[in-house]
Amino acid sequence: MAVLAHAEAGEIAARLRTLALPAHQDLRAPENGLVMLRGRVGGDGAPFNIGEATVSRAAVRLASGEVGFGYTLGRDGEKARLIALCDALVQSSDFGGAVERDVIAPLREQLTVRREKVAAETAATKVDFYTMVRGEG
Amino acid sequence: MYVAVKGGERAIENAHRLLASARRGDQSVPEISLDQISEQLGLAVDRVMSEGSLYDRELAALAIKQARGDLIEAIFLVRAFRATLPRFGASEPVETGAMRVQRRVSSTFKDIPGGQILGPTFDYTHRLLDPSLAEGFVPEQPATAEASTVPTPRVTDILGRDGLIESSPRAEEGASVGDLTREPLNFPADRDLRLQNLARGDEGFLLAMGYSTQRGYGRNHPFAGEIRFGEVEVEFSAEDVGFAVPLGSIELTECQMVNQFKGSATEAPCFTRGYGLAFGQSERKTMSMALVDRALRARELGEEALAPAQDEEFVMSHSDNVQATGFVEHLKLPHYVDFQSELGLLRKLRREFSEAFTDANAPDAMKEAAE
Numbered sequence: 070m071a072v073l074a075h076a077e078a079g080e081i082a083a084r085l086r087t088l089a090l091p092a093h094q095d096l097r098a099p100e101n102g103l104v105m106l107r108g109r110v111g112g113d114g115a116p117f118n119i120g121e122a123t124v125s126r127a128a129v130r131l132a133s134g135e136v137g138f139g140y141t142l143g144r145d146g147e148k149a150r151l152i153a154l155c156d157a158l159v160q161s162s163d164f165g166g167a168v169e170r171d172v173i174a175p176l177r178e179q180l181t182v183r184r185e186k187v188a189a190e191t192a193a194t195k196v197d198f199y200t201m202v203r204g205e206g
Numbered sequence: 207m208y209v210a211v212k213g214g215e216r217a218i219e220n221a222h223r224l225l226a227s228a229r230r231g232d233q234s235v236p237e238i239s240l241d242q243i244s245e246q247l248g249l250a251v252d253r254v255m256s257e258g259s260l261y262d263r264e265l266a267a268l269a270i271k272q273a274r275g276d277l278i279e280a281i282f283l284v285r286a287f288r289a290t291l292p293r294f295g296a297s298e299p300v301e302t303g304a305m306r307v308q309r310r311v312s313s314t315f316k317d318i319p320g321g322q323i324l325g326p327t328f329d330y331t332h333r334l335l336d337p338s339l340a341e342g343f344v345p346e347q348p349a350t351a352e353a354s355t356v357p358t359p360r361v362t363d364i365l366g367r368d369g370l371i372e373s374s375p376r377a378e379e380g381a382s383v384g385d386l387t388r389e390p391l392n393f394p395a396d397r398d399l400r401l402q403n404l405a406r407g408d409e410g411f412l413l414a415m416g417y418s419t420q421r422g423y424g425r426n427h428p429f430a431g432e433i434r435f436g437e438v439e440v441e442f443s444a445e446d447v448g449f450a451v452p453l454g455s456i457e458l459t460e461c462q463m464v465n466q467f468k469g470s471a472t473e474a475p476c477f478t479r480g481y482g483l484a485f486g487q488s489e490r491k492t493m494s495m496a497l498v499d500r501a502l503r504a505r506e507l508g509e510e511a512l513a514p515a516q517d518e519e520f521v522m523s524h525s526d527n528v529q530a531t532g533f534v535e536h537l538k539l540p541h542y543v544d545f546q547s548e549l550g551l552l553r554k555l556r557r558e559f560s561e562a563f564t565d566a567n568a569p570d571a572m573k574e575a576a577e
Binding site for chain 2: 107
């Protein structure tokens with residue numbers, strides 16, 4: 070599900086449109102709020118508060134009873150609703166496979182490509198140290 | 207003293223209309239978009255998120271636009287906005303050791319596992335103005351190289367293995383995390399509160415405080431053990447879900463300062479440390495924060511605390527630029543009644559002075575003085 074939090078609402082919606090979705094309803098309408106983000110002293114010590122982030126959340130129930138929750142950074146409530154819908158669908162034996170194959174897998178692939186590009190550009194800035202040879206005899 | 211004064215409504219309304227027009231500037235020049243601010247003035251956005259204490263690039267960009275580029279005004283706007291939303295809870299602490307680093311340098315060790323990675327940096331540029339950027343600049347494609355799969359552990363973790371550096375303080379069992387947005391600040395403050403205060407503190411103030419320690423006001427002999435910038439994943443334990451859900455990722459900068467060692471009869475000497483962490487790519491901010499964090503540990507480390515940067519009440523009470531600007535800038539709001547009373551008192555004192563002076567110079571008094 071982490072893949073969906075990294076995608077745009079439009080990308081998730083476009084891929085969901087390729088599926089014949091079952092009936093579903095909002096269990097919790099999308100809402101915006103804050104989550105206090107925490108770090109650790111020294112990176113690995115006691116926790117402390119860095120600052121907050123905007124977060125959206127929603128919950129969706131399929132007609133067949135499965136309940137899905139959607140949480141994501143940002144103020145896009147529709148994205149939270151789409152994540153909740155996917156979360157409900159993956160629990161359903163009728164739709165789980167299709168959502169994984171047609172929604173999550175392609176978005177995961179897209180995220181991997183994006184990350185590999187950043188990693189390759191970053192790697193090019195890695196310092197190769199070499200020792201200067203002093204004098205020529 | 208504040209007294210309600212009526213009047214000026216029309217002037218205020220028109221002043222705000224004028225502000226809106228001045229903000230837009232010459233309308234024959236295209237309007238700047240939030241995407242343009244976010245993409246091309248990214249470090250300003252990072253600063254507004256850090257000191258506004260709210261991670262939301264789009265809101266920070268809007269605040270910068272609304273504030274006409276006045277970053278402290280933008281930070282003020284972001285702080286005010288955050289007060290309008292409910293808080294769902296707190297995230298799991300982020301794991302900076304697992305950061306997807308886009309920059310990672312150490313000034314203490316040349317050969318660190320994962321290497322020295324410069325990333326997008328101003329370091330080693332010549333600081334010459336570049337006229338080619340003035341218009342129509344198209345950058346070259348970034349160079350690429352095969353990405354290494356070697357992990358990039360924190361440099362302090364490597365030093366820690368040999369016991370050469372103090373370990374990070376552990377949380378006490380069941381201890382809650384201090385939050386200065388919820389409880390009023392009391393002194394002495396614990397390190398969690400100090401770090402939260404510094405994380406949202408003014409970069410300029412922290413820079414000056416950190417600089418003062420280097421110049422001898424609370425010297426603690428720092429090395430930049432490691433500075434890293436990149437993406438970390440955020441997880442949130444949602445009550446309704448019952449387990450930690452992924453929220454996505456955020457960009458963070460972390461600075462580990464390695465400082466002068468200390469030891470005692472019972473403890474072997476080891477390096478001490480200061481810590482900095484902030485949203486986005488905020489290197490100057492996190493370096494300054496780490497210097498000040500270390501300076502504020504003077505009491506805990508049994509050092510003489512004489513310098514301003516070692517005085518937590520001084521630092522923590524003056525680091526917040528929204529509070530600071532509020533108090534400084536309120537001086538320009540009407541203080542007519544205050545000033546009238548001061549004026550009345552001054553007139554009275556001057557009258558008394560003048561009367562005493564006249565008496566002292568009266569012929570009788572002069573005569574007495576002559577005798």
